Amino acid sequence: MVRALGSIAMVFIILLANAPSIRASDGRLQIGVTLHPYYSWVTNLAGDAADVLPVIPAHADPHAYQPRPEDIRRLSGLDVIVVNGLGHDDFIEPMLAAAGQQDLPRVNLNEGIPLVPAWNPDVATRDRDNPSETQQPPNSHSFISIISATQQIHHIAQVLGRLDPVHADVYENNARSYAKRLRTLLSEALSRLTTNSIKEAKIAAVHDGYSYLLQELGLELTAVIQPRHGIEPSPRQLADSIKRLKRADVDVLFTEMDYVKGFADVIREETGTRIFKLTHISSGEYTPDQFEKAMAQNLNIIAGALQQAN
């Protein structure tokens, strides 16, 4: 019975998904985006030259998102889609298949850029003369950064320029000025940090989503609490983490604004570590300035946390 209902629901979703969609009548490029930061990036690049359509609803969590028929239907009107491609938007490929958009051009933002390896306490040093060293899987959070973000923004501008040559200059100029604004946020935060405050900082995070940004500030993570992104630590793992944090004398723990992390309170009580909340930029209203505001906030919190710790 359940299986029959499931089949009927799937047929319903596919029928709805294949219903005619509304495409811009003025021929403007229709650009899909899978994550919140990408919405901000592409709207800043495109200006009035193209339409940007988020795939998932504003307040849906991409980590737990289940596609709805109306979300799939929107995909059939797209000309191109901007994707993370490293696990943050695994929902998109089945959706594109259901919408008959398997061949839709993708801008895979993590292709062609240097990625930070996922955090691993066991890989401390690397041997330049041993190129066959085991590969760490890459960290998919390249969007929570300034340097990698600017690289990806320029990449989007180049692809859009090829798809829509009439507006190629618009995309390129907008990318340049947007990248400058973002870099200003980074330099402002860096100006608040001293060499000593960076060297002496002992930092932990609930997960390693902030590694790109922390590295851009010259900071290193001493510990990561969650065994994997989105997975709460078991009581034993939590106890181990508390031991490690105490042993490493960690000053600051970065946790998440967007998610409730009850175990962070346990850590604070047990270790006395100061806790600061950063945003993962994975939900909220889609706005062109969401990314800039969120990154300004993150950078301000990190710089402030280090100043307090010292």
Added chain:
Amino acid sequence: MHGVEVHQPREVVVRADSSHRETLILVLTIVLLASLMALRFLAVNEAGGEVQLHPYQRIDNIFSKEERTMYRTLTASISEVVALRNREGLWPEAALLEDEEIPPFNNQFLPPTLRGYTWVGYDGGSWIDYLGQDETGTQKLTFILRLIDLHAGYHPHPHLGIDYDPKLPVATQVWFFPEPERAYPGERLPEAGWLWAVRPDDPVLRRASTVAPDAKANTEDVEAIFRDAEQAFEAMFPEKPN
């Protein structure tokens, strides 16, 4: 009739060779053939799906966190450097990139430990090398960001793609040398011992690309294995003279 001896036919049992020995030879032959086929497959695949590093290439996971920040910052600058060249018609000097507030040429966007790098551009016409040395000695590497216009005549090798590559107007590379203040070596980076940082998914590891003149180590290794295998095979099964 007397004196004639009639010999009775004698029964002689001719034993077959030991079946053990026959089986052993058969198994060894099969193993050798399978090994040769596997080696051949690897050799053919050298230019295809297998990741094959040249002696002057290193996967970028060897960088420390600070070195990786510099590496990421260098690669992030490429689009803007190329755009400036497209606008101005010349490769931009490092000083112009600093004025344009492009990191790492402008160090206000770098963490303090990376601010000791100073950058100089060496313009080769169709290519440019930006040499970054850490004069403070805080860091262990000297970097070169190399950009090559593949559509503009003579240029250095190796690089991704082919000359006049229709899909790749500019080839970009980050090279490094494990000393903080290494002098500029000229265009022949592999011969001078410099190392080319490549990403694990870098197309240069899979797509057709040019190689440095002395970079035949991998091919020679495979050929040597073939030679050894053939010699072993000949030793086991020597050809009998007719």
